Amino acid sequence: MHICFLTNEFPKEGFPHGGIGSFVKTLAIALVRKNVKVSVIGINYTSNNETEVIEGVNIYRLKRSTVKGFSWYFNSKAINKKIEEINYKDRIDIVEASELGLAFIQKITSIKYIIRLHGGHHFFSESENRGINKWKGFQEKKSFKKSDGFIAVSKFVKEHTEKYLSYNNKPIVYISNLIDTNFFKPVVGNEIENRIVFAGTVCEKKGVRQLIQAFPLVKKEFPNATLEIYGRDWFFPDGSSYMQMLKEKELPQLKERAKDVHFHGSVSFVNIPLVYSEAEVCVFPSHMETQGLVAPEAMAMEKAVVFTKFGPGPEAVEEYKTGLLCNPYNPEDIANKIVWFLSHKNEARLIRKKAREFVVSKYNLENIVSYNIDFYLFLIN
The missing domain is CATH 3.40.50.2000 (Glycogen Phosphorylase B;)
Structure with missing residues (x-):
């Protein structure tokens, strides 16, 4: 064939x-x-x-x-x-x-x-x-x-x-x-406390803007939290950069907290597991997905995952059993779900293990x- x-x-x-x-x-x-x-x-x-x-x-x-x-x-x-x-x-x-x-x-x-x-x-x-x-x-x-x-x-x-x-x-x-669960598998010793990771195209439909707006609410509870954004830029029809727009319009509103938001640009496929391995929470607040690869990839690595509650989100994540689902248009809800994971270490540990088991079974x-x-x-x- x-x-x-x-x-x-x-x-x-x-x-x-x-x-x-x-x-x-x-x-x-x-x-x-x-x-x-x-x-x-x-x-x-x-x-x-x-x-x-x-x-x-x-x-x-x-x-x-x-x-x-x-x-x-x-x-x-x-x-x-x-x-x-x-x-x-x-x-x-x-x-x-x-x-x-x-x-x-x-x-x-x-x-x-x-x-x-x-x-x-x-x-x-x-x-x-x-x-x-x-x-x-x-x-x-x-x-x-x-x-x-x-x-x-x-x-x-x-x-x-x-x-x-x-x-x-x-x-x-x-x-x-x-999902290649031999490639995306748990890595011991790399995780950085209160490190929040987003991976995907940096554009409106991936919910990056709302995630940035949610970040100050997370910082109130966890002052040493950082937001790491990995992914290629998206460009408006006039050729202007979406990432640059975020830096010019959204980051200044964070004031001193803006220094803890880091844009890393594109990352090669072979390095994605390393990116996930350093996260305590992976957040993918997409406005819409067909299925989405990033959430189950991170789940396969036993990561605490916050995914969108819209579209196929409930097909990939069972609330409080394999991850958490958020309203991607609501920064407060995104923040609440991140804070829950950071505040409930023991519960999160069980969810993370169940998440990998689910991915190995379904994907x-x-x-x-x-x-x-x-x-x-x-x-x-």
Whole structure:
């Protein structure tokens, strides 16, 4: 069996990537270990073609088009050409993409096409309280019509997406994102007392602004607390930095407490466990998630996790048993949940252990890989 993933986010040293990139890398390597051939095709971060093999995964990064207004056309053309080349040499059975990924893909009759619901344009438009962009909305609908099957990473994303888009009576299954619990595992001796850690893209929908607003309330109870923010910056349509906005508008309001808020920028995937290992509490107050990788990753390391109570939050965290859930729009509630963990060391210790047990059970790499292979074979046959 030969699986081909379409994504521009497969992790590359020195360049930022999102959760989809981390997920594809973890799944791709796990599939190779099951004797499945895997290729990954995406547009490069730089203006040249690159090919490399990472742990058996063949990665093709294609030269990015710079033709203004038509880059989508030339990028899609390059991806289609590469799919044809690879398929000619070594027949592809499955092409998998995220929601918009199949819009301009030319289907080959011998290949089955899958969309994995990571959270598309329609899905996030409602949560971000914005309208549907006609161009992106068109692409997503076009992409869905081409898919032969769908994989939803949470029950919530499946139900929420079908409010806006049709699955066209094609097969759809629910398979969680997988967590490598051998990579994300407890580390003894690294934890720093009252250290609060956020990891993810530094943007509005991840709740970073509200987390910063919650920090002074935490400091009142725990004066030596620090807030460590890890992740790539997000930019407004005019090109201005979201991170810079936080530094200029939010940090000054913290006054002397601002010195205990630290922005660390992007962190490589291999260093994420180190970041989590130093935290006493990991906080991810997202306004909306499809599933989210960061919360279960931190839980796998036996960390006290505060996650969003919205969307799939309750699917990942059981209140006061495997973690805590917060209202991500309410800084006071975020602060209260952080303070609870810092104030209840013994209870927190039990929750942390239960959290890892839950992740090992639900997001177990071996099981999740098997579920994916079963669905691939179902579509092929």
